[in-house]
Amino acid sequence: MNSNNNFTFIDLFAGIGGFRMALNSIGGECLNFSEINKDAINTYCTNFNEGFEYNLGDITKIKDLPAHDLLTGGVPCQSWSIAGRNLGFDDDRGQLWNDTIYLLNKSKPKAFVFENVKGLVDPRNKEALTYILQRIKEAGYFANYYLINSFDYGVPQNRLRIYIIGFREEEYSLKFSLPKPIQNKIRLGNILTDFVASPVKSNENFEKDLFGEVIKPRNMSLSNSNGFNDYFLFNDLRNGHSTIHSWDILDTTDRQKEICYLLLKNRRKSAYGNLDGNPLSYKHFKDLDQTIGKVELDDLVSLEILKKEGYSFLINEYDKNEISEDEKRILECNINTVLFVDYLKTNRDLKLKKISISKTLKTLQEKNIITPEEIRYDFKNTKISTGLYGINRIFLPTSNIFPTLVASDTNDYITTKEINANSELEYREKFLKEIYKTQEFRRITKKEACLIQGFPEDYLLPENRARWMKLIGNSVSVPVIEKLGKAIVETGVFDIQKEIEIYQSAVNSSF
Template sequence: METNKFTFIDLFSGIGGFRMALENNGGECLHFSEISKDAIDTYCKNSNEPIEKNLGDITKIKELPKHNFLTAGVPCQSWSIAGRNLGFDDDRGQLWNDTIFLLNQSRPDAFIFENVKGLVDPRNKKALDYILERISEAGYFANYYVLNSFDYGVPQNRIRIYIIGFRDKKFADKFRLPKPIDKKIKLADILSDFNEKIIEKENEQPRDLFGEIITQRSMSLSTSNGLNDYFLFNDLRNGHSTIHSWDILDTTERQKRICYLLLKNRRKSNYGNLDGNPLSLKHFQDIDNSIDEGELDELVEMKILKKVSYSFNINRAKAICLSEDENIIINNCENDLLVVDVLKINRELKLKKISLSKILPLLIEKEILIPTETRYDFKNTKISTGLYGVNRIFLPTSNIFPTLVASDTNDYVTTRVINAKNEEEHRNSFINKVYKKENYRRVTKEEACLIQGFPKDYILPENRARWMKLVGNSVSVPVIEILAKAIIETGVFDNVSTSTKSPSVADKFIYRTIAEQPKEKSSLVTTKPSMDSQSQQLRPC
């Protein structure tokens, strides 16, 4: 039997993405650390690992056994755009301290830490610098890399940061980031019910009705011959593969034109301070004087548009016995006039997390606010939500699928191939052959596994919400596998010994209670440091 090249410990192990990748490179897992019951069950079933190998809550681990390679997919909520962006101010962000403490305590030869790309955003620069500084203080030579999983063997647009470090500088100097693979996996390669043969002529570009070549859209996730391989459902953007509510509902050409006028003008600064502003009847009539109020109200009845109260007069005589939040809102208005979009960008309201959608109706009910201007906006104003339960639908020709996330998304796939000569034909064919005939569906559990680089028969819970959470929180296995191979090729594990059995948990591990946590700030080398003092100075921008 071939001897394992190195031993590793798998922190924040999830369902075993790191483990699978490292075992495929000859590694032996000594222990893993995870607190989610579903993740632990999935990890143990698929790896045939006894649950006793789980070290549990990382904040209670005081010591790790000797090993060669440390991995950690540190929870990302603190840095993700989807989270509150509080960084180290969020307790979860402090798990970086626990991770670096155990890195320093156990002194492995190398490590990989993975996190969301939000950690490299400018607003988090001080936090990332702090993490790298602490790693350096622990005696490691590290660098970070921002990679897209699509470039390394999975059909998924998943951009993540990977911090890779070595205890010995000579191996850090030898490390070379692997080049993206040439042969990319497409969505059609993993769709379980796709049988239609796709014929692509590499040297032939489609032309429009006038013989002009259709140019590729650089902003698209994926294109084939210049036409987008997915369709986006929303009313706030436009493009040849954008589907609007007025395309789906039975509307007249006149109604479509009014909707396009709003779409085209709502982002102009002369209509307000926001990225998208509602327009009044007067604004519409300034653009096209033939538009009347009844036409706008018809679109409101169709639930394409909505009426919004844009500004209010303040009745100071009734502004008594107000709550703290109500007082803050009123005091941030000038000349007894409340303008909603001005308050939406007010810093004090943002810092205090005051909800206008909750407070304004209360002030209206108390007759403190009297509406002075009504405007019209689109009913659906959240791009990520999509329309009628659909955000995006991807064609099998697509190179890529969106990032799998724990909460699932309104993204769908179709197995229908659309052949079109121009953008209009492409769009109409999709609406009639795919959307209206409901020839689309969510990805299956097996497909989600393949999108993340797991075997399609990976054992997961049957409930969709549960398995999607597990898969969405995992790492892309092929990315870790390729990075691990590059680390091994530096020679860092050439002279390691893996002959000893892993120590028992009872003999080698001491679990800290809260009372045992150090009360005084010491150096990184001796104790688990507290983030309290540092976080006050190094909050993300």
């Protein structure tokens, strides 16, 4: 290695080569990589023209690493415990974070950078993160962690990740600073393969307040332009100018829409229960609107917009030998021989024991141990992340960013059609007419997924969508690693000329 800041690195949990692509571009030389997924190994070796013999394989079986300057790894976000906290490094093997730190401690590179999901910084994982940082310190490193969004460093993706960066010598740790976010950020429309942006419409025709300012609705979007959200959310539990409900899609009357909005407006009120969203009984509906008939609610059930569900249950006589342990715990949570769903769902002990309330109530009903006392109405689609009819969100090309790519395909779509409108109502109606009903939307392509992660659009991946989505979703964002790598290099930690000068000075002083 010479004095022009070239460096060597080992690529742990290599995946498809996000770390390698980034570090190669700034003068890094990869000595070996470690990966166990066959698809990832084949993709890595194909794209880097690398021999399989350079794969060190399962990290839990690696005993030694060749001498290197930088150790990298996107440590998998496995369930993590801190067992063995008071044991030596040789006794920590078998958990991937411990295995990683074990190799760090043994090989002693000049610096390292590890990536993990943002959940590691959540309060519930505070003990785990503290432990990881302590073990890194015990290995002889000065380290800090940083929460970084890939969007800030050159990809149109909302991807928050934690990066732990450390140096063997404190002086380089003190010199290190995060690169500044780039100014001219890449937008979603920049990477869509079949989209050409049209001129931006002026604000002059948009609704304005008394001071002449464009009226902007509350922003529920990842981005917005001209006061409008840049994606449409398919959801029955939220409301906004770019939310599409099931009653917007299905053939419903104005009266049916009114009833749906009545439930939407009131279901989160504490008067109807202790849940974040509570179903309402027919009596509740009547109290809100005396003209509502039960048949109107049942018609919405027939349309599969609403559903009926038991909210409280009377406990009948039963043989204690007939019930399971979970059923027993549920029955013990009665209030005057009545089970209330909101109480069960907010019961801490039941949550800790991971007892399924709905499944257990169903089996108790099938055994005739409980009988529904109060029936309520709720929306049929109550899982926000699922969306409606296979669609969660549809992003317009004007959006700043696309959601985090994950290993499993999501229900997020894109459209290459832009919408210009003068009001929220017109904006929504145009979307339904010109995009949704004409099916002018699609999933992202393989090329676009590569670009969203910062890979070249022609990066070689398997043809099967599920396979390439898993690989690209598990990867790191290449531009982020490139920027962090440059910042590490700029500390001078890999400057061999300086090391030679220090060594010569030490030798001279000894004479």
